[in-house]
Amino acid sequence: MKSKKILLGGLLIAGILITTFGITAAYGIFPPYITLDPITDPDAGDLLILSGTTNLPEGSELLVKIAEEPGESGNEFEKTNTGTSARVLRNAEGPNQWTAAIDTSTLRPDTYRVEVTQMTYDHVNWKIILGDTSATAYFTLTGEYLGNDPSLPERATEDPFFRIDAVGKKHTGDQFLVTGVTNLAVGSDVIWEVDPAVAPDFPDSGTFSGMMANSEVTRGNGDENCVSLTVDTTLLEPGEYTIKVSNVVGDIYSSDFRTGDISASAELVLT
Structure with a gap:
């Protein structure tokens, strides 16, 4: 499976297009930080929930990128990349929180790097502006690959639904x-x-x-x-x-x- 690049609000991300509409709050906290909670390794097809804390204000936007790490597969295929966005949520009893959900159905079992980065939207020019604050973690996707396998014969589709x-x-x-x-x-x-x-x-x-x-x-x-x-x-x-x-x-x-x-x-x- 070859990774494919498409546009996410002005930023090229391979594998997924997701556009959300909302209002981005300004912030003035220094120094900002983002944390990523430990990730339990999922099976292909599971809903992967990512979470962490931050001192960025409620409503701040985060970019969550997932990229397949180089492994033993060598150059058999281009690495899979995907991504989504997350919004900072208020926590009255401690640091603010964030959470993001990823569908692993189209990901190939392998080791992946997760990077969460502060961002803001330029709604006029449909661009994403990345900040300097980020956090990184890793997980291993297990199970059987559910995506497109060129080695399998294609089946004709009648009366598609x-x-x-x-x-x-x-x-x-x-x-x-x-x-x-x-x-x-x-x-x-x-x-x-x-x-x-x-x-x-x-x-x-x-x-x-x-x-x-x-x-x-x-x-x-x-x-x-x-x-x-x-x-x-x-x-x-x-x-x-x-x-x-x-x-x-x-x-x-x-x-x-x-x-x-x-x-x-x-x-x-x-x-």
Whole structure:
């Protein structure tokens, strides 16, 4: 599997596109720090929860990058990289906290480096500005690789479909996987959109809450493969949302791709 670079709010990250919308607080703490809690090694397909502490103020944004370490595999494939964002949460009884959730379904079992870095958004130019404060840790992903394997024969897809499992009610702070099945081939690119159930009016002030991410179809059982999306509700405002997955037409890593006509959706109520 070759890593692929796409745009995350102005920063190139290989393997995932995730865009969040919100307000970034200014800070004036010196000297800032970030810590990373010890990581329990997950199996491929697990939801990996990362966490730590910081003296950055509530609402500060962090960039969480995960990169495969050089190993015995040599140059068989380009190393896998992925990433997401996290928001600093207030802790009245001690240092502020942060947490991030990573879907490991498309990662190849290996050793990974996690780097968490302070960042701010330039919402006008859609750029990410990285700070000097960071923390690093490592974990080993075990289990069986669920992603695209070129050695396996491709299977023709007839009457392509998605089917998404019910999500229902969640509480602010929950981190979970949205799961579903499809008959699209393993490795197919898909786009996820989490949007308010009622479209906002985009007033002059306020916050639009939602997210957009891409992922790949992973191996399932029989004729049905799997799709999944990590949802971190610390990045969303309470309300009702529609979670939609769609196929991709064209090259997702070019400027002319679009979502296709194959889709499915589920409803999320966040309280």
